[in-house]
Amino acid sequence: MAERTLAGLRGIVLDEQVTFTLGELSHACGVRTELVVEMVDHGVIEPATSTDEWQFYGDSIVRAQRALRLVQDLELNWPGAALVLDLLDELDRLQKR
């Protein structure tokens, strides 16, 4: 296998300091915008602002991708995936104590 080193790559930390538009979020997840709208409707992810043009915090990308994998691999529906993600977050929080 060939090796190649690229030096000093800077990424974006996916936290509440960065926001993405609906289009950017859909692109990052590799899905159509309609699907992201569905996720918002079912409370899987929430827009950061309530203005007409949605903006999403960085962590929404991670959450949306996890939800997509859960729906696909475990044959869950959106409310089920949202519930699993909420419970996993809660479990994480409790384990950190």
Added chain:
Amino acid sequence: MEFKDYYQILGVERDASQDDIKRAYRRLARKYHPDVSKESDAEARFKEMKEAYEVLKDPEKRSAYDQFGANWKAGQDFQPPPNWQREYSFGGGGESFGDAGQFSDFFETLFGQARGGGFGGFRTGGRMKGEDINASVTIPLEDAYRGASRTITLEVPEADTDGSVRRRRKTLNVKIPPGITAGKRIRLEKQGGPGFGGSPPGDLYLAIDFEPHPFYRADGRDIHLELPVTPWEAALGRKVKVPTLGGAVDLQIPAGSSSGKMLRLKGRGLSGTPPGDQYVELKVVVPPASDEKTRELYETLERGHSVNPRAKLGV
């Protein structure tokens, strides 16, 4: 290449019904799904299961696979029969699984590359993005405070000139910005697997985890520290040195403190807007009465005091 025993992977008999196979996959998927499971090898196990299920849930693929018979054992060196390609044609299986290059050589030789399709038809048509890659890196807390660089090695799929997909090792040097917290992900755009047919490459998501620290514990941007103090420091109130990620600072202990008292050093946690705080929990450490002098001092205290620390317990 190695033979894969798909029945063994799903833990079902060779004569299992399609329903049994579905049930076995669902049960295992709940246990080993990398987004849910805490098992260390969950990702590798789940990938195997997905591949096994992809073959066994499809009667056509299953019957093709079944003709190798029960004599094949997992891990045995395997070559497909010479007439395989002519007898069976699986035009790129797995339309429900979007990520290319996910399955083993064994699968791809028999059934073709599981490319394309995507999320139940929801994936953006035409412009199929390359595979997103998830990786993780564990760093010491000090590196999260100051920022650091990490060299990480990934295996990414790459299309050969003949169109077949190979895994290639790729080494990246990634900057970790100061103030990152555990569980956060860094997104490196277009550093994932290559796209096919002129489409853009996938992205790399690098999850950050912290190494356990001998005395700090991080909670988001806040840092927690248990600070040992002597009984007289706690009782009389003294200024003591406290380590922080940015270096030692002086902390005034209020007179009359006890174990468990929490003090806050504002802005001394991980950087950010706003920066985290450092929480210091006092732990009174009682020196043993191991010599005559200390013993006498404790006895003086005992004589001068008639306090009952267990009054609230009713004894």
